[in-house]
Amino acid sequence: MIGIPEIRTMAERIAGHVVRTPTVPSPGLSSLLNAPVTVKLELLQRTGSFKARGATAKLLALSEAERAAGVVAVSGGNHGIALAVMAAALDVKATVVMPRSAPARSAEIVESTGALLRLTDGMDEAFALMERLRDEGLTPVHPFDDPLVIAGQGTVGLEFADDAGELTDVLVSIGGGGLISGVAAALRTLRPGVRIWGVETEGAQAMSEALAAGGPVPVALSSIVTTLSAPAVSHLTYDHVSALVDDVLVIPDREAVQGILDLADHAKVWAEPAAGCLLPAARRVRERVGDGARLGLVLCGGNAAPGDVMSWAERFGLN
Template identity: 40%
Template structure:
């Protein structure tokens, strides 16, 4: 299986530059910096991969995806900007802050039971002749996410550890591919909730392991409930230095710290990398934690803070 290359990631960086916010590294401790992708136009890193993929779709046609919310927002934004029609399939229970944004960008929202979202998106692609732009299982998406790795090394060349949230694995695949190509000494570690730790189990087993939605939907980290694909599993097995898990209370504590010490809003999924550092589960050294998104449900955010 072909893995995404550094050259592809660099090309993606050039393509998406017009819509990208080059997020800073925010210090929140003596040896911890946070990269707040919550500051992107759609509130998450997803704009990078979605826009890179959408740019390669034939103008005047349409796209479809399945999403827990953030990728759907990103693709809806990209489609609106590029003149493409867009359909986004989300699972029941998706936070309104995400589903409302998808509709706000002009996309059609389709809500289905959690186990049905991939099948529903594939069916719509076939019925309507739409191009599928999945949230992680796509080389262009992975390459777009990998641009974060380029930015980290450019701003903090002596970084020793990078902590990355893991769900379907596109973000970790891209960042690890970029960083390992440029400086293999840097340790890239994935982080996921204990209640959705399918990636950790997959890497231990040596093949992708799927967790049922009845298990993954227990976590408040609604953006980290997807399984790895064959493509992302191959990237993580080749490039990732390991995976650690965090508890629900540790995620909430990280959200509070990011709001207080960093003045940054993090949704639960976006806080897991910081949570791993706070809980002492990450390797020691000069560390960058990816804050992957800030589209927090307002009621959950109020209760947590």
Template identity: 40%
Template sequence: MAYNKILEDDVADYAITIEDVKRAAETIRGQVLRTPLVPSPRLSQLTGATVFVKHENMQPTGSFKERGATTKLESLTEAERKRGVIAMSAGNHAQAVAYHARRLGIPATIVMPVGTPMVKAENTRAYGARVILDGETLYESAARAREIAEAEGLVFVHPYDDPKVMAGQGTIALEMLADAPDLDQIVVPIGGGGLISGIAVAAKAIKPSIEIVGVEAALYPSFRNAILGENRPIGGATLAEGIAVKTVGQLPLPIVRDLVPDIIAVEEPLIERAVNAYATLQRTMAEGAGAAGLAAMLAQPEHFQGKRVGLVLCGGNIDARILASVMVRELERDDRITSFRITSNDRPGLLGRVASLLGILGANILEVSHGRLFLDVPAKGVSIDITIETRDRAHTLEVFEALAAEGLAPQRIVSRSLPETAF
């Protein structure tokens, strides 16, 4: 994307200004955690940049959404508070609204898409909100939420297309630049645009030279389509469901168009890799949307090389089962977990021989399946499927070569990157 030069008079056309963000900071003071901006030597080594991580996953509900929710809820009149609020959300906005509404004594109703991760729906209920699962997408959930709002007189708390919410999210930039004023770039995941628009307005007002980099899931390039006039398909199952938005916010749109010079679309394997890197290198939990900024650095390292980069880890609400699956899949991608098949004559001691050889080679056996009844195996033959864990790809190659040298002819069950000669 090409950067568009902004005239000072144009700022007045935006839904929020730096003064709105500063007022939001005063509003949330003492109500929302001021999260740390932590240097990350391991992520810096991985990316070639000097990386600082803003840990919004440390908020009580696990994401940055508490900032905008609190700012909006605190702006309500007494009559509005008594009637209650309603929101639509894939999870993090829902939890933030529910949590702070209960704290402030405001009844809350949340409409969530039917595919919302279980952990987010259950957490929202636990915060005392009435949860309604309706619609396949946020767009459909929003339509249902507006119907209920009109019927019951509730105040609609939009997750991103609201000036109060945008200003609240922008307080992240105030804190980041107070802690690290020499940042060159801030990398921000984009869903509907509330987070990046608030950050962009605040950061560019404080430090005009700073670059704001947006990140979208490749399956949901909504802002790229809106700003660049592209017509990329939108939709699909993404690990970054928190930014899986089909319709961009109308209030954030002009801000993003003017103040965000680049939006990087990241593919699912890189989002998985980033989630794993946060867990193994930064020792912290990141959901797919929260890890999108790091995924962008992995996708285009030349864009960040040698820069001082602030990553907004915007959320950590990832299902434990999904996190475990992602970490195992990364081990497979790195050829540290590998499955192979040995087919041989059925003779006593074969399995013991294979196990002993793997032990000598330093491979850890995770699973063994011993079969004699498969039709593609000779009547006097046996098939052994083995899953092993190794130190790295080179170690895996060493194991395969040693097995082949013993005449065992291992065949990869799921071949990824080892050369055919390895088996």
């Protein structure tokens, strides 16, 4: 289990490479949800998402031999962008494996950094290719199954705890569980009374299915939210979530896309569906906990192309 000492150490290590993103009250969301809302704007992070933190944490820990051989990562978008950009900044050769369903913009950004992009038919095939490249000598930078990566993502929770006012409930998106594992590890120490809620989308609900099964299980992926589409969580992230998180909510894709539009309208920020799903989840939390809720939302990323958002909105009949 990752603890606050590891997270504080990692915060010092990556401080010169990542942004301490703003933590601000949102009057617009507070009015929309009828409760005080504070947002952690990780969509303003370097590379457009929190993933830069974990990628940097891992890259800075490489040996000289590992740096020379290069690194490899699997990604539905944001992790690959983060690794490619940060590896280029740190002069490390990177290979990024993505399913063909990943956003075209993400693939373009990866290639623009000079990283080698490898495309596969799906996430299962992407992870299998990463394993083969590991056997060939590349160092894997796993998107969530790595203590260093989780400690890096945990710096989000460290900053949120330091910078936010009073909170009763914090909502964090879940793909493979690296972000919520790190955030929960920080908050359980620094804000022990706060309830922590994970949020997934239907068709990308690896953590909720793991919790129901008593451990990680493979899941069928069908969500449009590729950045949350892990084929399974890891034992490491499962252990953190099962011990530290109050509950995991599952949101339909349609509501996640509506959340993007609502965030643009009421919070004046451009988010991706992995962050948009937090708004409908926050409504459910507000209904469950009643009056007195003071909500914190980790807006994890903003790497959604306008054309994709408009296409999703049309698909789901949203204005």
